[in-house]
Amino acid sequence: MGYWLFKTEPHVFGIADLSESPNKTARWDEIRNYQARNFLRDEVKAGDDVFIYHSQCNPTAIVGMAKAVTDGYPDPSQFDVKSDYFDPKSSLDAPRWYCVDIRWLTTFKHAISLGRLKTTPELCAMALLRQPRLSVSPVSPDEAQTILRLSQAPA
DNA sequence: GCCAACGTTGGC
């Protein structure tokens, strides 16, 4: 079972939107970056755990967890001519973009700020810190355990 | 709002 980190801007869609209807799933879509796409298409599997990270806010932080309830599948928005995310170069035969459905699991009592992540030695190799612009990134099992430990106590 | 880093596009 894998661990991932998904980034989102909370003023658009954040952990509060996920937890609002805890039994519903949310489609994590509109991702238009090839590296992130490759993870969604090839590696994200139903049952994987997903850390949710809030960007473009203060403080930026890992704020909770969700669970992937599907494998990655073609993002419908790429076929919707009315969508801003419509991609004329994509086809049903050869979809270019992928998405995944997730369900809220937990909202951390103590969000883990980017500053705290950066000063935690066990996390120095984290993809989030190495490639800060990548919106879907892998988390190793060791990193996941460290993040869970940090979430249990304030900084 | 600024700016650095990074990703994408398109002419050649």
Added chain:
DNA sequence: GCCAACGTTGGC
């Protein structure tokens, strides 16, 4: 296939 120009992201 290179690379300059341009667009986007995201921390601050």
